[in-house]
Amino acid sequence: ANDPASQALGMHIVSVAPGQASMSMPVRADMLNGHKTCHGGFIFALADSSFAFACNSRNAATVAAGCTIDYLAPAFEGDVLTANAAEYSLSGRTGVYDVQVTNQEGKRIAIFRGRSYRIKGQVVGD
């Protein structure tokens, strides 16, 4: 969202709070695959970005250790997708986050689970 790649994809931040982040992205024509539905890679990018914001919302530097996405329903051109990331668990150096991606009608498009690993340092002033 604050990096060029996210901006190029039209993502913007809806909200960020400790352990949470919400981001949205309109589905553009150049994001469609041959079936005229949004390519999964862009849905992943939205979910992954909101996961990254939620991870780093506590001002501790974390990196992604891995993630899992399941695509539930197709998204079409003109849809506006919203990814809501919430911290499920944070213990020791590891965290687990859940991200739900919905369209403008609240329909679930994908679910994403992210695993984070905290490294040394802080987000600000690092």
Next chain:
Amino acid sequence: ANDPASQALGMHIVSVAPGQASMSMPVRADMLNGHKTCHGGFIFALADSSFAFACNSRNAATVAAGCTIDYLAPAFEGDVLTANAAEYSLSGRTGVYDVQVTNQEGKRIAIFRGRSYRIKGQVVGD
């Protein structure tokens, strides 16, 4: 690789065969995160693209049903990453693919597992 997004990321196809695909991507400065390592989203994009090619290498139209990635080691600016996707299983309408992402020294950077679902139609002439 044959779409603008993949081209913008500098990906190119090394090889494609039935049930298999190999793609490579150099890590550029604009792909680094605050820790000076390649952002996971770009590693995912490379793995996901090779998965898509392997899925569609049989000329049957498939979509991604979901995937899991685990990041094993960091990638740095100037590294050249290669993703090798191979079909593990294909039965009925569903397939499971394994993608290994390595750097130019053969070190494992990430492992990805993709699940595909075959829909009606063909890749060519659809």
Next chain:
Amino acid sequence: ANDPASQALGMHIVSVAPGQASMSMPVRADMLNGHKTCHGGFIFALADSSFAFACNSRNAATVAAGCTIDYLAPAFEGDVLTANAAEYSLSGRTGVYDVQVTNQEGKRIAIFRGRSYRIKGQVVGD
């Protein structure tokens, strides 16, 4: 729950409804690992059983295609674990289910995501 393995583990069904199932299991001394916490395999078994009940609650025969579990917090002897399985998505032949495993205080112990595949036939009268 209605099979010998589930019974031997002390599981019982709390409720079953279309697309949902809830099961519980007390943590016994013989389920502990060397760290005196419940072995993950038993937590998995509880989540997996509730997933199976939720899948088959619609009287269509389904099989598990795969699943992912993340362990969030330890469970101890005497804890009573409850797994709540809910259908996230059901389209075509595939379904995605979410299972939350909590202890008697409502603390999250694990999260599980199951993927089902519907085969021919019905649960009853098959």
Next chain:
Amino acid sequence: ANDPASQALGMHIVSVAPGQASMSMPVRADMLNGHKTCHGGFIFALADSSFAFACNSRNAATVAAGCTIDYLAPAFEGDVLTANAAEYSLSGRTGVYDVQVTNQEGKRIAIFRGRSYRIKGQVVGD
């Protein structure tokens, strides 16, 4: 394998080496589901046990942080399943393991990926 639950399931250890473990289990009649194929929970149990042995083969105490299994082909009564676990990555406190479950003909039945987290202490003398 050295615990009562594994013994009750008929598992035995084929080999253990640093970062690796191999275990086998015959499929018994009481492991079948309504479709006359081995219930996924037992296949998981075999994979999970070999993962645990591989994790702890270095004499450092680790716990499972999570895992993912994909079922590739059915297993039938009388089949002898073998799970081969190998360390993919071990860095800092976290490890990633790959487990392949095959039948007596070498056919892939399931693939499993486990994530470990090292805690303080050792397996022996802890």
